[in-house]
Amino acid sequence: MPRTTVNTQVYNDAVPMEFTRALLVQARAHDKDVAAILRAARFPFDPLRQSPQTVFVSREQYSRLCVELVRALGDESGGVMPDVRTPVGTTRLILLSMLGSPDLGSAIRRAIEFNASCRVRRDASVTNRLVVDTGGKEATLSYLHSDDAPELQHNVLCNLAMWMRFCGWLIGQQIDLSSADCAGPEPEFTAGLRHFFHCPVTYRQPVNLVRFSARHLEAPLLRDEAQLHEFLKLAPYHIIIEPQTSTVSVTHRIREILGDDFREELPSFEALTGLLNMSARTLRRRLEKEGTSYQRIKDNARRDTAITLLSRRGLTVSEVAERVGFSDPSAFHRSFKKWTGLSPGSYR
Structure with a gap:
């Protein structure tokens, strides 16, 4: 059965304003002209002085601001x-x-x-x-x-x-x-x-x-x-902010199949070979070549989704555990600490 993909990506090709402010704070810490940097980057407002209507900027705006900060500092x-x-x-x-x-x-x-x-x-x-x-x-x-x-x-x-x-x-x-x-x-x-x-x-x-x-x-x-x-x-x-997704790796193709909703049972390895139109031997060899395994891909997918959900307000840790496929919250705590070194509560 095809899995439903729910997009839980935090940035979605946009950059939270906090990252932009961090660049300008860095410029100010080095006594650089923040207004001049903003003009050079064709930025429409000063995030340190104004409260913009949006909490995001485009990836192009952020990248231009980074370039201008580097030029002002003379330090890449x-x-x-x-x-x-x-x-x-x-x-x-x-x-x-x-x-x-x-x-x-x-x-x-x-x-x-x-x-x-x-x-x-x-x-x-x-x-x-x-x-x-x-x-x-x-x-x-x-x-x-x-x-x-x-x-x-x-x-x-x-x-x-x-x-x-x-x-x-x-x-x-x-x-x-x-x-x-x-x-x-x-x-x-x-x-x-x-x-x-x-x-x-x-x-x-x-x-x-x-x-x-x-x-x-x-x-x-x-x-x-x-x-x-x-x-x-x-x-x-x-x-x-967000690494450019590779579309050529088998890891990427598997992550697309898994999606972001783990309340349904994940495909077995045998079912995955059919979805990818590969033999089990070929799939194992491809995953080994990419330095990973199906189990690790599943763990990383759950981990990344859990991290995204923990950053949201309104969801309890138990609700996050359920959404990433754990019926037992204590099992989710153990797995999350293994993945990140922190408990879900500490991470939040």
């Missing part, structure tokens, strides 16, 4: 990386250097080498590494500057998450982070971290790092320079 990190200033144009050159790589692992290593050679730093005490475990199942990407202020390390960790989103675009696959480490203490406000990390985050660790399936490193790059040029027009939106 937006002033959030504590150890580095990234001159305007550097990121594009790093991305171009990645395009000629045979696979994602080679591309990341090339970006690390490029990054180490062209950024303007206070000193050279920087650790930036890509490591694959001895079993070849898990990869970690890490970054640490030994002199960074501990309270700013979570910004570095979020920057790593943004790079992984770009890497996912390069290979046409969603790269799910299994866990992350932060070299600093847990910040007072964790909404930014929760936006980028739907997985457990451990604080006060030796380095900032993200963990993901090593199978993604074997994936060939699917993008060319012309596609990169188009992507960069809306890159701030797709990297910071």
